[in-house]
Amino acid sequence: MATPNHPGNHDHQSKELPQVLVLEPPPIMKLHGDRFLNDFQLLKAWESPLPLDQFLSIHAQSVKALLTPGRYPLTRNILQLLPSLQLVVTTSAGLNHIDLPEFQRRGIAIASAGDVYSEDVADMAVGFLIDVLRKISAADRYVRKGLWDTKTEFPLGSKLCSKRVGIVGLGSIGQEVAKRLQAFGCRIMYTSRNKKPSVSYPYYSNVLELAADSDVLIICCGLTEQTRHMINKDVMLALGKEGVVINIGRGAIIDEKELVQCLVQRELAGAGLDVFENEPHVPRELLTMDNVVLSPHRAVRTPESLTAMCEHVKGNLEAFFSNKPLLSPVMNI
Numbered sequence: 001m002a003t004p005n006h007p008g009n010h011d012h013q014s015k016e017l018p019q020v021l022v023l024e025p026p027p028i029m030k031l032h033g034d035r036f037l038n039d040f041q042l043l044k045a046w047e048s049p050l051p052l053d054q055f056l057s058i059h060a061q062s063v064k065a066l067l068t069p070g071r072y073p074l075t076r077n078i079l080q081l082l083p084s085l086q087l088v089v090t091t092s093a094g095l096n097h098i099d100l101p102e103f104q105r106r107g108i109a110i111a112s113a114g115d116v117y118s119e120d121v122a123d124m125a126v127g128f129l130i131d132v133l134r135k136i137s138a139a140d141r142y143v144r145k146g147l148w149d150t151k152t153e154f155p156l157g158s159k160l161c162s163k164r165v166g167i168v169g170l171g172s173i174g175q176e177v178a179k180r181l182q183a184f185g186c187r188i189m190y191t192s193r194n195k196k197p198s199v200s201y202p203y204y205s206n207v208l209e210l211a212a213d214s215d216v217l218i219i220c221c222g223l224t225e226q227t228r229h230m231i232n233k234d235v236m237l238a239l240g241k242e243g244v245v246i247n248i249g250r251g252a253i254i255d256e257k258e259l260v261q262c263l264v265q266r267e268l269a270g271a272g273l274d275v276f277e278n279e280p281h282v283p284r285e286l287l288t289m290d291n292v293v294l295s296p297h298r299a300v301r302t303p304e305s306l307t308a309m310c311e312h313v314k315g316n317l318e319a320f321f322s323n324k325p326l327l328s329p330v331m332n333i
């Protein structure tokens with residue numbers, strides 16, 4: 001039987017389904033295709049031979065919902081072409097690709113990844129930290145290069161238990177990181193927009209003071225105008241020469257030039273980085289540092305998290321089109 005969105009559909013059948021505009025396929029579609037959205041009529045901008053503005057103008061009056069991956073910039077210009085838009089479902093936890101003030105002005109709702117990725121991202125943050133401290137990636141390179149059998153001694157790593165870990169942003173991801181590292185015997189403290197009444201970890205309103213009292217900073221917050229370059233040279237110097245920075249948030253939360261400088265000048269002991277200021281560009285200096293662990297913005301992605309995200313996206317769209325509360329509305333835009 002022909003299914004909606006597949007060749008062989010009858011037009012009248014597709015038109016009865018709620019329309020969802022997709023400007024660029026999110027990673028979940030790359031893994032799972034789009035059959036999980038069979039109850040919707042997907043308007044796939046990237047498959048159209050028309051320029052984007054022409055494609056959008058055809059659907060401008062009817063499109064109420066848009067599905068988008070994290071990296072696609074949803075600017076005021078795009079929104080102007082979509083006067084009927086009421087909902088954006090983004091498959092990302094981060095929202096820095098969205099012009100939030102314009103969404104607020106227009107009253108467009110946003111459904112985000114919510115906490116679907118939080119456990120996987122937290123696992124990755126802990127993985128980075130253990131790797132940097134115990135030099136796992138560096139040890140792997142040492143063995144593969146055949147250096148074990150030589151006079152080049154592999155350096156000692158450093159203990160995780162009892163490290164003072166400063167978490168920057170105690171949202172869903174930050175709380176998963178805290179839970180894991182507490183089990184490893186670390187001392188957790190945090191900074192966040194507001195003190196969280198539900199946790200007993202020491203709260204710092206000031207990131208500089210948090211850094212001064214921490215051995216490790218783990219960046220778990222979103223990128224906003226307030227957090228851009230929040231981790232600057234002063235913060236890194238406060239963290240100190242034995243300090244480690246882990247970033248699973250967004251690259252631009254750290255001043256990357258200053259990070260590189262601190263690492264080159266040994267003002268920091270190491271870093272674990274999943275995200276960069278200008279992806280996929282990675283500063284050349286980092287590529288040769290054994291005390292730095294790198295990954296290509298993959299912390300959120302596991303087959304399990306992407307499968308869960310399919311259900312989550314579907315759930316948010318179904319809720320919207322049946323006038324029910326969204327599963328993961330973004331509040332306080």
Ligand SMILES: O=CC(=O)O
Pocket residue numbers: 070091092093094095113117300
């Ligand atoms: O980085 C990935 C995301 O924000 O989901």
